[in-house]
Amino acid sequence: MKWFASSKQAVWLYFCAFFIVILLIWKGGEAVRNQQIKTLRLDSFEELNQLASVLESAIAKYQHMPTLLASNDRVKKALRDGFESDINQLNRELEQINRITEASDSYILNADGLTIAASNYAGASSFVGSNYVFRPYFKDAIVGKPGRYYALGIMSNRRGYYFSYPIYEGDSIIGVAVVKVDLTQFEKRFANQNYEFVLLDPDNVVFSGSRPNWLYRVLGELSHEELKRIADSQRYGDKTIEKLAITYKKPFDDQSYIVEILENRMTNNSDNLNRVSYLKMSRPIRLLNFQISILAPLKIINEDIALWRAIFAGGVTITALLFGLAMLRTRMLRERSDANEMTRHNQAYIREVIQNTQAGLVTLDGSHRIESFNPAVEKLVGQPLAPLVGQPLSVLFQPDEQDASILSDHENFWDAANSLGIKVLTREGRLYYSNKVSVPVEMTLCEMQLPNRLSYLVTFHDMTERKRYEQEITQARIDLEERVKARTFELESANTRLRDEMEEHKGTQRELIQTAKLAVLGQLSAGLNHELNQPLTAIRAFAGNSLKFLDRGLYDQAHANLQHINQLGHHMGDIIARFKVFARKGDVQHGPIAVQTAIMGALKIIGTRYKEVDITLTVMEDQDFIVNGDMVFLEQVLVNLLANSADAIVEQPNGSRQVAIIQTAIENDIVIRIQDSGSGLSEEAIKHLFEPFFTSKSSGLGLGLGLSISQRIVEAMGGQISAQNQVTGGAEFCVRLPRFIPHTSLSDAAIEEH
Structure with missing residues (x-):
């Protein structure tokens, strides 16, 4: 038990140590991961500033182009006169300006918002002839203010940022000059970086970015009214504004967040949803009233930390296994030594038990011959049994006649046991060593499967006292049966007398009840006489009157008196019947x-x-x-x-x-x-x-x-x-x-x- 308790305590100690090491590895991995993310944040912050500066400088150079176009005399002449030759010349100049400045599109709107000239006049998606009076940049410029706007182009279906400026003729505004900056070239320029970026409009809708499938997605929450306002502005045409699938967002520090985005990845021609972790940093672009964000992937950092944890955990596990194997080997050697010592102790203990046990023990070889015996057998017989070694057991033990009859078809009882497949056989008999010795015993024979040979163990229990007790119990049972018979006869006689007394008691009780009834009737007899005397007096009076009525021939009055007599008779009968029922006996x-x-x-x-x-x-x-x-x-x-x-x-x-x-x-x-x-x-x-x-x-x-x-x-x-x-x-x-x-x-x- 002490070894088991110490072993159990050691297992718990190893388990606790292993758990602590794994916890330290996990916490250490978290610390290393946070340090690497901090380094990534510093690098990403520099790249974010660089990206914002490049975007601002790239767009800022176009914000004054509408002002220059508005001051061009050819533009004013085309708007004022509307000659086709002037408009054609203006189209070519706008196309040349776009090639030089690398702007997306430049076009001129008249006071009604109709496009009269455009740099893409020769293309399939030409703006010429399109009316943009609904665009906010036109509404701002037509009232004399510089206009700015961002939207998805109606004709080109390309995203762009618009700058506009009013065209004056004297003090009157005769048109609007517009320059559209296409952000596609900016996206291509930064598409192959080691990070993802998004350009968010004031509603947090992705207007531009390195991932096309993120376009027109919301990084946040928009109400129904805000979504309706965006749809009414026709800013993004028929594009559906949906929320980007951000499943996790946690601040890393004051300027960055760790986010997880659910993305579809094509594997084996099937879509799989994966959680991708990013470090997100943002800063505003005041020129555009936009916000730009960098999302640096944490996949490499997470994989490095997971690999680092796996290596350390594997090393700790291998070390623990080697330590456990060493401990197990040490324990096995100690247990083997303890087992050998226990075997020697058990052998000595068994010898002492066999020598000092009160039951007689005899061992037989595979041929059922006596090999050894303990002193208890010699004590039962009262003589030394050394001459019986090598002799069959039948020279020492003989079963009783009832057991011998069962085994009559066999040579001896152990052959019967073997033929019946019995491993343990119990028989009653007697020990016979000489004509002077006869000891009643109970013999138990069992098979012993030793490593190298087959042996049998025979146990003899002295039954002398038991036989004497059995005889005494048998005689006591006979005496008890005789006493039970006598006592049963006495009880039956007593029961008969008791039943007679109960019947007599019931009769006495009925007589008492009847006596009580009669006593009540005796007390009520005067009232009974009174109850009967009144009707009898009335009957006599009615009878006398009836005779007189009959003599006078007054039959109706006589008939009425007879009815009264009849009713009084029934009344007297009810009274007498009630008293008769009350006075009767019964259960x-x-x-x-x-x-x-x-x-x-x-x-x-x-x-x-x-x-x-x-x-x-x-x-x-x-x-x-x-x-x-x-x-x-x-x-x-x-x-x-x-x-x-x-x-x-x-x-x-x-x-x-x-x-x-x-x-x-x-x-x-x-x-x-x-x-x-x-x-x-x-x-x-x-x-x-x-x-x-x-x-x-x-x-x-x-x-x-x-x-x-x-x-x-x-x-x-x-x-x-x-x-x-x-x-x-x-x-x-x-x-x-x-x-x-x-x-x-x-x-x-x-x-x-x-």
Whole structure:
């Protein structure tokens, strides 16, 4: 681990050193490049000044030519008289002047801007007859000012700089003399320099330059209004003004920039876009109101720096590789020495392990004869085994009968292993050296591929303790199975008794519920007598009257009395049926029940009691709530709660007598609240209210089972029952039951799921 850590640290150190050297090479290259660019800037600055001076001197000599032409009498005579002979003579003189001065073109315009004579009168692109009244140089000269202008010629389609001057006849201007300077000869003169140059007009449009494909390109940004102004002036005809593809621009110093221009280069008849770097320097030409720029290519400098970096990087890389190879060789020699020392140490260690291991080890030669053994084998047998060297292993080890039966078709177990292609074979058997020795062991045979020969290693593990443990475990398992059978019989008997007790408990619980029902019915029996006595008294009265009406022949009145008797009979039947349903036994049957229906059923049973004690009962309008439960048992719970509320109000003689039944929905549950105006519940009563046989009523009133049974009924329907005191006084009992949710069919559920 230490070697690995030091090796890893050395690799990181070499990597950091290599990175630092590469960084120094890069920074050094940048420094050399900047120095070379500075030298190039000094040379380019001198060439820029020379180029500007040559251009200014070359154009300046033409600026006074229009003045000389304007003072020529032949020019004035031709404009004044317009004789063809004078004009022809003037054409020849202008042609001769151009040959002498090497000007591009000279021509004379009349006061209407029409060309009457020109130096190129004999050429195909003669100016004679052309009207240039729209040109700015004419507009300036016709009002008495010297004119200057630059544009692309309409007839010649050549770029030129124009000088103009007014021609006077007395105090009147009768025409304009114009001289055009062609810049093509200037471009050709400086075309083969080691730099590129551009002549920019005031709008930064390339008007002249050493690269034809840069002409009419913008070195900067022009707005839409500026482009429209240039187009309206017809300065460059139908040429499209586009931006020069400058992809990078960075100041080098106060007077120069490093720029990269995207250029098309033809290679193998295909266009390739290349980035070309230049050092750009500029200065103004005040005579023309232009700016001239030199773009010195940096390709040679960049290539030199790249070559310099590559050479240094290659040298550093080769040095690092040689150093690494030297280090690697040193490490390999050290590792070889360490490996030899480790081999000697391992051999000694292995000998000690073999001699001191607790497992018996035996080595076999390729013919399966014993070669060597360790002391553990002799300790297992209890005798020296030197006489067995060279003998087959079968004289020492014999497999168990179950393993021997598997190998019955083979001469011995290692032949079986070889035929089956098994490299590691494990068998259980016994060590036999004499008739007195028999040791149970587990034998493991594995093949050892040594460099020069085939050998086998046999390992013997003493299984005496293991066999004893196996016998003990087998006997313990048998004993455990017997105990499990006995315990299972006891548990089955206990389960049978428990089921019997549960059935008995359920029956007792049903009897308690039925007892609570009957107790309520007993308390309500007086009211039941009153409810039945009134209809019976009315029936007797209607029956007596009906007999009298029949005797008198008043059949309509008798028929009406019989209808009243029928209605009273149905009313008595409903009362008796309600009490019969309420009094019957049964288990909780879950199903959809209407809360309002259950409340009204409970009121039919308890209503008479409330009338007797003069309690005002307020019931909320039907909310169409449906809960999941049992109608009869829910009526029993409501009757118990309403009866308790009536008892609580009766025990308070002075006070309001009001009970309210309220229905609310909370999430997926429906809550039925029964609020009374009694004295409320004590803290002790709230703690033990739902315990069996607990009652807060006066002695002899109630068994204390009503609320306990009601709680069991509500919980059996999946709900909850609780009690609390109201803030305004009195008690409030809440019965919370799950809202009934219709279950969709399996097919509908499957369709919705998908």
